[in-house]
Structures are given as structure tokens and as C-alpha cells.
Amino acid sequence: MAITASMVKELREMTGAGMMDCKKALTETNGDMDAAVEFLRKNGQAKAEKKAGRIAAEGLVRVAMDGDNTAAIVEVNSETDFVAKNDTFQEYVEAVAAQAVASDAADMDAFMAEAWNADSSKTVKDALVEKIAVIGENLNIRRFQKETQENGCIVSYIHGGGRIGVLVKAETAVVNDAVKEALTNVAMQVAALAPKYVSSEDVSEEYKEHEKAILLAQAKNENPDKPENIIEKMIIGRLNKELKEVCLMEQAYVKAEDGKQTVAKYLQQVSKEVGADIKITGFVRFETGEGLEKKSEDFAAEVAAQMNA
Structure with missing residues (x-):
């Protein structure tokens, strides 16, 4: 059967696969559109399996809201920052x-086993496999977290175009623009600190x-001649200082004019x-690629290696 340009166009619109991949699928299945879709899905699975071992540590964090009381945050990884900036990838992460x-x-x-909302004939995993085939890089839905908040609201904040995403939950009898603005400021604090x-x-x-x-070991190394009771007081002071750094409400509010107001005092105001x-x-804070090993790329060495080969 002759494969026409319109057939290729139709299959491409149905699947999002590349033009040459669509033409090959139609040729292999003698123009059977349903069989061609299945061919692309199977081929996509094969491509995905080949790419599965490659490090995907770039990507995006995105948030979706359902009213004021329900939100979800996701991290989807790609191999390169170039793909993370691609419209196709960004639309996929939104989905x-x-x-x-x-x-x-x-x-x-x-x-991953759920029916994909955009096309219930496939699962979330199936949709990921197809996207890997289209984009040509290993992709990974690394994590997601869904949050709800009764008697209050949830706000979100995305920093750096998707490098960091934050959800902040709060209980309050009033949900208005002033409250949401304050909580967004707190979300920015979470992103920054x-x-x-x-x-x-x-x-x-x-x-x-x-x-x-840990602090005790550090103090003894730094002050081997000091008495135990003095070291104990030093440890308590250092621990309290550390807790102020890791506890949101005790942190100095980053937008405080005097530089001393805590987040707790800001919210009281x-x-x-x-x-x-x-x-x-x-609160929930996702940072793209945190804890993942990133590929170290040396393009000059890569070109040299290819030339030597």
C-alpha cells in the first residue's frame, strides 16, 4: 500500500512521533493506522530501554493546583538542560x-500504573515511554507529592523557571489576597533557605x-583544653543557632527591613x-536533581575520542 503524506501527518498528530518514525511505522504495517500506533509504542519502549541507564539529572519542577485546598508538585528529569527548556518537554511536565x-x-x-489523563488508552508509564521516543533522551518522573489543607489554603512558588518548586500549607479562617501574598513570601523563603x-x-x-x-566532637577538637561544662554550654548555643537555620518559623525573614524579624513574627504581623x-x-520543597549524580560533560574530550575511534 502506498504511504501518503496525509497518512504520515495523521499518525504524527496522533502520536507526536517524528515524521520519519511515522513513515517507517506505516510502511512496516502496510498503512494500518492502529497497527502503526502500536508499532510506535513498541519501538518507543525499545528506545526507552536503551536510554534507561543514562543519567537524567536535569529537568523541571512543576506545580498543579485544584482550588485553594489541593495541590501537587512533581519533578521530571531529563538528561540535558537543553531539553528542559524545550516546549514539548515543558508541556509534558505540566501534564x-x-x-x-x-x-x-x-x-x-x-x-505510573494509572490511566494517563490525556489519553486513557495508555498508562502514565506508556505516555512517558512515548515521550522518550519523541524527545530522544532518557526522561524520568522522579517524584510527586500531593497535599491538601482544610480550613485554610495552599500556595505555590516556582523559582528559576522550574529549578525549585515549593508548596506551603496554612490553616487560617481568612483566605484572601493578603494572606496568599504573605504565604507566597514564606514560600520564597523556603525556596531560598x-x-x-x-x-x-x-x-x-x-x-x-x-x-x-557532631557538635560535641567539633568543640572538643577545636578546644581540647576547655572544661566539660564550658563545652556543654558551647554545644547548646551552637545547637540553638543551627535549629534557627533549619526551622522555618525561627529563621530570619529574608524580606525583613531590620534583618532581625523572624518568619513567625512576620506572620503574626x-x-x-x-x-x-x-x-x-x-511545606514541600523540590529542587531539580538534588541528590542525583550529574553527568560531567567535556565536549572537547568527547570529540577527540570520536576522532581517535
């Missing part, structure tokens, strides 16, 4: 975020003892202005 905010999945395995806890009350004794042991208490109940 993954939309999938996450509508999902009831408790973990990544369940999420990466706290680990909402307040010192949330820090476990296990964490404190672990940090105390806003609470008085809006006539309702604002209590931060949690």
Missing part, C-alpha cells in the same frame, strides 16, 4: 503535574542528639492585619 493533582496514588508504582522543619517543636529528639554528638491567625502546617 504530569495535572495528573498528580487528580491522582489518588500513594506511591510512584501506583502512579531550604528549611527542614516548620518549627523547633517538630524537630525530633533523635535529630537533636545526632547533631549534638500579617495575622493582626487580616484579623485571623495564620498557622503554617507544612
Whole structure:
């Protein structure tokens, strides 16, 4: 059967695959459109398996909101920053975020097995495999987190075009522009200073003892001749200082005019202005590629190696 340009165009619009891939699929299946789609999916799976071992540590963080009370944050990785800036990839990550905010999945395995919202004939994993085939790099939905907040709201903040994403949850009887602006400022604080806890009350004794042991070793190395009671006081002071750095409410508010106002004091001020208490109940911070090994690229060495080969 003769493969026409219109057939290739139709298949390309259906699948998003490249023109030559579509032509090959139609040729291999004698023009059967459904069989060609299946051919592309299987071929995409093969390509994805070949790329699976390659490091994907670039990418984007995106957020999707469902009203004021439900939100989801996702991180999707690519191999290169070039692809992360590509419109096709960015649209795909937006779709993954939309999938996450509508999902009831408790973990990544369940999420990947769900029907893909944009096309229920395939799963989230199937859609990922097809996107790998189209884009030509290894891609990975690394993580997602869905949050809800009753009696209050959730705000989001994206920094650096998608390098860092933050959700901040708050309990409050008033949800208006002033409250959302204040919470967005807090989200910017989370993005900038990466706290680990909402307040010192949330820090476990296990964490404190672990940090105390490290500080004790440091203090003894720095001050081998000082008495134990003096070192103990030094440790307490250092631990309190560290907790102020890792606990959101105790951190110095980055936009404070005097440089001393804490996040807690800032929210107390806003609470008085809006006539309702604002209590931060949690936050989520995703940074693209954190904890992942990134590929070190030396293009001159790569070209030289190819020439020698």
C-alpha cells in the first residue's frame, strides 16, 4: 500500500512521533493506522530501554493546583538542560503535574500504573515511554507529592523557571489576597533557605542528639583544653543557632527591613492585619536533581575520542 503524506501527518498528530518514525511505522504495517500506533509504542519502549541507564539529572519542577485546598508538585528529569527548556518537554511536565493533582496514588508504582489523563488508552508509564521516543533522551518522573489543607489554603512558588518548586500549607479562617501574598513570601523563603522543619517543636529528639554528638566532637577538637561544662554550654548555643537555620518559623525573614524579624513574627504581623491567625502546617520543597549524580560533560574530550575511534 502506498504511504501518503496525509497518512504520515495523521499518525504524527496522533502520536507526536517524528515524521520519519511515522513513515517507517506505516510502511512496516502496510498503512494500518492502529497497527502503526502500536508499532510506535513498541519501538518507543525499545528506545526507552536503551536510554534507561543514562543519567537524567536535569529537568523541571512543576506545580498543579485544584482550588485553594489541593495541590501537587512533581519533578521530571531529563538528561540535558537543553531539553528542559524545550516546549514539548515543558508541556509534558505540566501534564504530569495535572495528573498528580487528580491522582489518588500513594506511591510512584501506583502512579505510573494509572490511566494517563490525556489519553486513557495508555498508562502514565506508556505516555512517558512515548515521550522518550519523541524527545530522544532518557526522561524520568522522579517524584510527586500531593497535599491538601482544610480550613485554610495552599500556595505555590516556582523559582528559576522550574529549578525549585515549593508548596506551603496554612490553616487560617481568612483566605484572601493578603494572606496568599504573605504565604507566597514564606514560600520564597523556603525556596531560598531550604528549611527542614516548620518549627523547633517538630524537630525530633533523635535529630537533636545526632547533631549534638557532631557538635560535641567539633568543640572538643577545636578546644581540647576547655572544661566539660564550658563545652556543654558551647554545644547548646551552637545547637540553638543551627535549629534557627533549619526551622522555618525561627529563621530570619529574608524580606525583613531590620534583618532581625523572624518568619513567625512576620506572620503574626500579617495575622493582626487580616484579623485571623495564620498557622503554617507544612511545606514541600523540590529542587531539580538534588541528590542525583550529574553527568560531567567535556565536549572537547568527547570529540577527540570520536576522532581517535
